[in-house]
Amino acid sequence: MSTETPTDRAEILAVRGARKSYGQVQALESVSLSVGAGEFVTLLGPSGSGKTTLLKAIAGFEDIDEGTIRLGGEDITDAPPGRRNIGMVFQNYALFPHMTVAQNIAFPLEMRGVSRAEIARRVEDALTLVELGGYGARLPRELSGGQQQRVALARATVFSPRLLLLDEPFSALDRKLRENMQVELRRLQQRLGLTTVFVTHDQEEALLLSDRIAVMSNGRIEQLGSPDAIYDNPANYFVAGFVGEANLVRARVEGSGAGQSLRLATGEALAAELPPGFEAGRELQLVLRPERIRWLDQAGDASNSFAAVVVEHLYLGQDSKYRVRLESGLELVLRRQSLGTDRPRRPGQTAFVGWQASDMRIVP
Ligand code: ADP
Numbered sequence: 001m002s003t004e005t006p007t008d009r010a011e012i013l014a015v016r017g018a019r020k021s022y023g024q025v026q027a028l029e030s031v032s033l034s035v036g037a038g039e040f041v042t043l044l045g046p047s048g049s050g051k052t053t054l055l056k057a058i059a060g061f062e063d064i065d066e067g068t069i070r071l072g073g074e075d076i077t078d079a080p081p082g083r084r085n086i087g088m089v090f091q092n093y094a095l096f097p098h099m100t101v102a103q104n105i106a107f108p109l110e111m112r113g114v115s116r117a118e119i120a121r122r123v124e125d126a127l128t129l130v131e132l133g134g135y136g137a138r139l140p141r142e143l144s145g146g147q148q149q150r151v152a153l154a155r156a157t158v159f160s161p162r163l164l165l166l167d168e169p170f171s172a173l174d175r176k177l178r179e180n181m182q183v184e185l186r187r188l189q190q191r192l193g194l195t196t197v198f199v200t201h202d203q204e205e206a207l208l209l210s211d212r213i214a215v216m217s218n219g220r221i222e223q224l225g226s227p228d229a230i231y232d233n234p235a236n237y238f239v240a241g242f243v244g245e246a247n248l249v250r251a252r253v254e255g256s257g258a259g260q261s262l263r264l265a266t267g268e269a270l271a272a273e274l275p276p277g278f279e280a281g282r283e284l285q286l287v288l289r290p291e292r293i294r295w296l297d298q299a300g301d302a303s304n305s306f307a308a309v310v311v312e313h314l315y316l317g318q319d320s321k322y323r324v325r326l327e328s329g330l331e332l333v334l335r336r337q338s339l340g341t342d343r344p345r346r347p348g349q350t351a352f353v354g355w356q357a358s359d360m361r362i363v364p
């Protein structure tokens, strides 16, 4: 697995072989991660996969048992949090409730001994940047949840940190507001060129925001790559199932050379494009994204085609999702545009469905 930064960026953060356990629980198992200047990297994984532990280790709130952490070339593995010059935003980052918005944002500058005039100027700039100009005199409780998170963002960035860390910052916000904040964060991050590590369990959020995504499970990085690489070429079963929706089907390799095909556990034979080195008899998992399956006018209109019965239709507005059952009993999920050229399909109807060999991905 690659831990390389993109070649056009200087490395800012380098985590090497980080391990951390809490008693019997191995929260991090030899994690390595490299983040380039101005890059937005997301740690994506289910609850308990080690995302917060890794973020806290980078910030200095948790010591790691083994490994090193370097920031801007400097070894900070044992540096106290205050020396790391890192900005942080948490899900419920309680702003200081008795301080005004301006005082909250000024706090990290005061800690650093910045002059009064300079503080006033930078707080004003930070407020403008997060579109809260004129809100400086308010108390946190006089702001909405989204506005409070913008203040937290201003406070985490006002001292020009070398690195910005965010731990599920928008998960308490409702959907519309969350989407606005995601776009605002990405703009702010790009405008300031902030090197950022963002934590979420929400795969859509990760795909939308990130230059690269590190998919985590059980204290390990399962795959590190661009959003499209993670989505289109998942490295393993876990990533394929966790990022995006997927039909995951067990199959076995049959034949050899150009005549190779796949046999599903349910009996169907499939035309497939297999990477070299897959011998007959090998068991694997097929990944087939719902949007890759099409309705066919007739059998044979795609290299893999099957008769099916429509079991369920879920209308999602822009898209529609269908569950279909093949003759073997195998159920597949299709996703099509509701206003596309497809004619309507209703539960109980029969149809042909299909996909090309190149639409499938194979994972161990
Ligand atoms: P995530 O942020 O991905 O949900 P965490 O990093 O918080 O995951 O937790 C990783 C694992 O470490 C989990 O099994 C969690 O229960 C455990 N863990 C985290 N913090 C502590 C702690 N302070 N004491 C004991 N176990 C912890």
Ligand code: MG
Residues within 6 Å of the ligand: 051, 052, 053
């Ligand atoms: Mg967490």
